[in-house]
Amino acid sequence: MTFLAQSPTLQDFGHDVWWLVLLKVVGVFAMLLLLTLFTINYERKVVARMAQRPGPNQVGPNGWLQSLTDGLKLPFKEEIIPLTADKVVYFLAPVISAVCAFTAFSVIPFGPMVSIFGERTPLQLTDTSVAVLLVLACGGMAIYGIVLAGWASGSTYPLLGGLRSSAQMISYEVAMGLSFVAVFMTAGTMSTSEIVRAQANGNPVNLLGLEFTAPGWYAVLLLPSFIIYAISAVGETNRAPFDLPEAESELVGGFHTEYSSFKFAMFFLAEYINMITVSAVCTTLFLGGWRAPWPISAINDGMFNQGWWPMLWFFAKVLVLLFGFIWLRATLPRLRYDQFMRFGWKVLIPVNLVWILALAGIKTLQNKATDDGTRYTIIGALILAVLLITLLWPSRTPAPAPNLEEQLARRPKGSYPVPPLDLQVPPSPRTRRDVAERQPAMAGGGAATDETGPANSDEKEV
Amino acid sequence: MSLSAWVPIVGLLVLGALFSLFSVAIAPIVGPKRYNRAKLEAYECGIEPTPQPIGGGRFPIKFYLTAMLFIIFDIEVIFLYPWAVSFNALGLFGFVEMLLFIGTVFIAYAYVWRRGGLDWD
Amino acid sequence: MTTAQTVLAAGGAVSTGEAVTFWILAPLALLGAIGMVWARNAVHSALWLVLTMLCLGVFYVLQAGPFIGMVQIIVYTGAIMMLFLFVLMLVGRDSSDSLIETLRGQRVAAVALGLGFAALIGTGLFRALEGTSAVGLDAANANGNVQGIAKLLFTKYVFAFEVTSALLITAAVGAMVLAHVERRKGERLSQVEQMKARFAPGNYPGPKPGPGVFATSSSVATPGRLPDGTLTDGVHSQILPTRELTSSEAAPKGTEK
Numbered sequence: 001m002t003f004l005a006q007s008p009t010l011q012d013f014g015h016d017v018w019w020l021v022l023l024k025v026v027g028v029f030a031m032l033l034l035l036t037l038f039t040i041n042y043e044r045k046v047v048a049r050m051a052q053r054p055g056p057n058q059v060g061p062n063g064w065l066q067s068l069t070d071g072l073k074l075p076f077k078e079e080i081i082p083l084t085a086d087k088v089v090y091f092l093a094p095v096i097s098a099v100c101a102f103t104a105f106s107v108i109p110f111g112p113m114v115s116i117f118g119e120r121t122p123l124q125l126t127d128t129s130v131a132v133l134l135v136l137a138c139g140g141m142a143i144y145g146i147v148l149a150g151w152a153s154g155s156t157y158p159l160l161g162g163l164r165s166s167a168q169m170i171s172y173e174v175a176m177g178l179s180f181v182a183v184f185m186t187a188g189t190m191s192t193s194e195i196v197r198a199q200a201n202g203n204p205v206n207l208l209g210l211e212f213t214a215p216g217w218y219a220v221l222l223l224p225s226f227i228i229y230a231i232s233a234v235g236e237t238n239r240a241p242f243d244l245p246e247a248e249s250e251l252v253g254g255f256h257t258e259y260s261s262f263k264f265a266m267f268f269l270a271e272y273i274n275m276i277t278v279s280a281v282c283t284t285l286f287l288g289g290w291r292a293p294w295p296i297s298a299i300n301d302g303m304f305n306q307g308w309w310p311m312l313w314f315f316a317k318v319l320v321l322l323f324g325f326i327w328l329r330a331t332l333p334r335l336r337y338d339q340f341m342r343f344g345w346k347v348l349i350p351v352n353l354v355w356i357l358a359l360a361g362i363k364t365l366q367n368k369a370t371d372d373g374t375r376y377t378i379i380g381a382l383i384l385a386v387l388l389i390t391l392l393w394p395s396r397t398p399a400p401a402p403n404l405e406e407q408l409a410r411r412p413k414g415s416y417p418v419p420p421l422d423l424q425v426p427p428s429p430r431t432r433r434d435v436a437e438r439q440p441a442m443a444g445g446g447a448a449t450d451e452t453g454p455a456n457s458d459e460k461e462v
Numbered sequence: 463m464s465l466s467a468w469v470p471i472v473g474l475l476v477l478g479a480l481f482s483l484f485s486v487a488i489a490p491i492v493g494p495k496r497y498n499r500a501k502l503e504a505y506e507c508g509i510e511p512t513p514q515p516i517g518g519g520r521f522p523i524k525f526y527l528t529a530m531l532f533i534i535f536d537i538e539v540i541f542l543y544p545w546a547v548s549f550n551a552l553g554l555f556g557f558v559e560m561l562l563f564i565g566t567v568f569i570a571y572a573y574v575w576r577r578g579g580l581d582w583d
Numbered sequence: 584m585t586t587a588q589t590v591l592a593a594g595g596a597v598s599t600g601e602a603v604t605f606w607i608l609a610p611l612a613l614l615g616a617i618g619m620v621w622a623r624n625a626v627h628s629a630l631w632l633v634l635t636m637l638c639l640g641v642f643y644v645l646q647a648g649p650f651i652g653m654v655q656i657i658v659y660t661g662a663i664m665m666l667f668l669f670v671l672m673l674v675g676r677d678s679s680d681s682l683i684e685t686l687r688g689q690r691v692a693a694v695a696l697g698l699g700f701a702a703l704i705g706t707g708l709f710r711a712l713e714g715t716s717a718v719g720l721d722a723a724n725a726n727g728n729v730q731g732i733a734k735l736l737f738t739k740y741v742f743a744f745e746v747t748s749a750l751l752i753t754a755a756v757g758a759m760v761l762a763h764v765e766r767r768k769g770e771r772l773s774q775v776e777q778m779k780a781r782f783a784p785g786n787y788p789g790p791k792p793g794p795g796v797f798a799t800s801s802s803v804a805t806p807g808r809l810p811d812g813t814l815t816d817g818v819h820s821q822i823l824p825t826r827e828l829t830s831s832e833a834a835p836k837g838t839e840k
Contacts, residue, residue: 014467025473029481075489083502089626095482102478106471126470129727133543133653134471137640140661144633147668151626155504167525170532170665177539184546190729257505262489266482338582338774345580349535350571353564356542363549364557374554411784465600468644523762529666530758534751536662540654541744544733551730556737559745566748570755579763 007112007197008122010129016121023116024125032105036272040067042319043326050330071265079261084154093152094259094266097145101273104138107131108280109193111290111310123290123310124193131192132180135281136173139236143169145270146255153258161254164244164337171341172235172242175348179229181356182222183285185363196289219286224355226286228348230324233278235344237271239325241332242340279321283314287321290314527579538567601645612638625671629664636660647720650729 016024041056041064048055056063081090111123128134143166150162184190187198199216219226235242246254256267283289290310304313335343361382365375402410545552545560574580611634618631636659643652723731736744772780782788 010467014465014469016470021470021473025470025477028474029477075485075492076494078494078496079490080501082504084504086624086626089630091486092630094486095479098482099475099478102481103471103475106474125474126467128467128471128649129729130649130653133650133657137653137656137661140657140665143661143665144668147665148626148630151672153504156506163525166665166669167528170529170662173661174532174535174539177536178542181539181542181546184543185549188547188550190543190547252505261493262485266486336774341582342580345531346575353568357561357564360549360557360560364554367550367553407784465598465645465647469600523764525669525672526666527758527762529662529669530754530762533658533662533666534754536658537747537751540658541736541747544650544729545737548730548733548737552733552737559737559741562745563748566745567751570752573752574755574759577759577763578766579759 007200008109008124008127008193009197010127010191010194012113012122013124013127013193017119020116020119020121024121028105028125029102032102032273032276033269035276036269037067037071038064039272039276039322040070042322043329046323046326047330050327074265075262077261079263080258082154082258085258086152086154089148089152090258091263093145093149094263094270095145096148097142097270098266098273100138100142100145101270101277104135104142104277105273105280107134107192108277109196109284109289110314111308112306114307122193123308127191127193130190132184132190132195132281132285135277136177136180139169139173139176139274142270142274143173145267149259149267150255153255155258157252157257158255161246161251161257164251165238165255168238168242168244168340168344169236171344172232172348175228175232175344175352176236178349178352178356179225179232180285182225182359183218185356185359186218186222192284192289195285196291199288200291217286217288222286222359224351226282228352228355229282229286232344232348233282234325234328235340237274237278237325239275240329241334243334244337244340275322275325276318279318279325280314282321283317287317524582531574531579534567534570538564604641604645608638608641612642626668629667629671632667633660633664636664647724648728650732 044066045055045063056066059066059069081087106125107127109122109124109127113120114123115121146169147162147166150158150160150165153159183195187195189195189198199218201216238244238246246256251257256264259267290313292304292309292313296304296313304310361378365378541563542560545556549556615631615633615635615638619628619635622628622631637656640652640655640660643649643655645652725731726734780786
């Protein structure tokens with residue numbers, strides 16, 4: 001079916017018959033549930049392997065049904081609602097979380113135009129001209145679920161967890177929103193399917209007389225944006241090493257401490273769906289979406305970019321990104337809260353703004369409409385600005401740090417004993433004698449200085 | 463683009479809402495109930511719980527500042543989006559005006575940074 | 584054609600889907616507004632307002648302004664209502680409306696002023712829009728909704744756009760003045776400084792040894808010793824009374840063989 005091989009445009013959406021819409025909605029919904037069940041197992045198995053354990057391997061083939069049985073068990077557990085809880089809000093919070101998580105996935109493209117039961121339709125639930133904003137809006141609304149869960153529980157730990165989480169999510173939402181700007185600027189659109197199409201072809205680059213085709217993926221083209229997105233996505237989904245809202249050692253379970261039974265399962269589900277969503281958005285915006293990676297895409301005139309094949313590449317990319325999430329969790333310790341907020345506000349946001357302006361400047365310079373005069377003016381102004389900043393940057397000469405001997409000399413009497421700071425353990429008297437016997441030539445001056453060294457610990461009162 | 467492209471979004475939203483409402487509502491009916499007064503108290507690692515969360519469930523004022531900063535940057539980002547989408551059409555003029563805009567907001571940012579509004583303790 | 588005429592002309596062309604959505608969401612929006620006023624708990628009140636804001640966002644989308652609809656949800660419900668929620672949580676969860684009027688005639692004055700303000704805005708809008716001919720949604724969205732907004736915002740209304748940044752500065756300064764607790768350097772130790780102080784010479788960094796760890800006797804009453812041998816207080820809890828064992832307690836229990 002090669003005639004179907006075209007990527008959809010915005011005009012292709014909104015023409016599906018009602019049963020096709022229903023089919024797609026139910027399909028995406030079921031896929032999200034299945035993918036969640038899979039991801040939980042995937043995470044447990046990968047983390048287990050990284051910790052030299054087998055992981056879940058009892059339920060079902062190779063343990064792959066573990067998450068399903070865990071999920072089925074949850075509704076049959078007793079539900080405990082604390083007396084101090086605000087009942088209505090307590091009930092509403094997990095629902096808000098789950099609904100936002102589901103809705104955000106509705107604009108993710110899985111593939112090109114395909115034929116389903118004779119109907120020609122894009123392999124995507126829907127797309128609008130502001131599709132990426134819809135994902136952001138759902139992310140913004142999802143914060144309500146967490147804040148309200150923490151507040152409505154009427155307990156200290158959830159309140160602290162919800163409080164931390166909301167501040168964390170709004171901080172990283174700014175960084176995430178800013179990282180989209182470069183993509184919109186390059187693609188010239190906010191619709192997910194058109195962003196995928198904009199990444200289809202590499203653009204020819206002439207670098208020092210060397211002609212080559214740069215890859216169309218925005219992860220390569222807009223590397224700073226990609227890195228910032230990846231970091232803020234981890235912060236936005238409350239995953240390790242940014243999982244401060246549920247820092248077990250400090251806050252027990254964070255905002256869901258007081259939740260049990262299926263209400264807890266809803267939060268769990270929402271967290272995993274959010275993880276899948278940010279991976280899918282990352283795939284769409286930065287990794288070329290459903291298109292096959294380069295060597296495969298060239299096979300047989302793009303055969304693998306047609307029909308249902310792209311689903312494979314899409315899910316492969318998502319799984320690789322999910323693996324990244326799990327890898328981070330298995331590797332990195334949790335950050336301290338002030339470090340984490342400082343990183344978001346003082347590093348990610350200014351770097352992102354500077355990068356956007358730099359990209360805009362480069363694009364303006366490259367624009368054919370700009371004449372040479374303006375071009376040189378801009379470059380000159382830029383150099384002047386950089387020079388001024390470097391000249392006027394307040395320089396600070398830090399006071400010289402005292403070295404070890406000075407620090408040691410400052411210690412008052414009766415301080416806690418420390419091992420020798422030069423890390424040379426004094427040889428035992430017997431060893432010294434052996435050395436002296438074996439090497440009589442060295443025994444003179446060297447040994448005399450050694451004997452004045454430490455080893456006075458024996459004289460301490462016991 | 464017609465409004466019908468939005469219908470599937472509403473469809474997924476409604477389906478998700480039905481699913482979560484149903485399962486959250488059904489769980490207390492299906493699950494067992496073993497009453498115990500101690501279970502209904504707020505969880506505080508086993509010690510006698512404080513009658514109310516710290517400060518009667520209040521947030522520190524620090525969070526107000528964070529939320530305010532978030533609004534400022536959110537509005538900036540929202541202005542950046544249409545500018546980015548039609549960047550090629552706006553050209554040099556668009557670049558210069560966005561430079562001015564970001565520069566001005568950066569003054570606010572630098573002020574807050576300098577006063578220590580971005581520090582946590 | 585004036586605005587009113589265009590609206591009336593378009594009135595017949597409203598699609599069923601649009602009408603159905605409107606008649607479902609408009610009561611919800613109203614319910615949210617009424618609930619906001621009626622709710623006793625401040626947080627519930629804010630949540631009702633969130634409902635109204637969400638409905639408004641959908642209305643914008645319905646009227647062919649998807650960008651402004653999404654912005655309504657992201658900025659108003661996502662950011663500004665979150666600020667409201669934070670502020671409400673600042674005052675604590677149990678604070679609710681006081682039912683006693685502290686100012687006499689407050690309600691009447693509020694109603695009168697509200698109506699007057701609405702009338703003022705209404706007439707202002709009417710006078711400003713009178714005689715303006717509407718071009719219709721198709722023409723306005725010809726090159727795409729977002730592009731249309733960008734074209735107007737960054738050319739015709741560029742001054743208003745730049746002034747917005749001044750408004751944002753005002754907001755930042757206002758927030759700092761109101762909410763920032765100024766701390767001079769050294770007034771409160773940061774985590775790094777606390778750690779440095781903890782390991783500074785003269786301070787004992789570790790937990791105090793349990794009674795008897797470095798002591799010569801295992802009695803609770805024996806004062807503990809630091810690793811360098813000096814005696815120290817505070818190795819055992821203040822609650823435990825220092826006491827002598829009675830002879831029966833000190834006697835062999837007969838359990839050791």
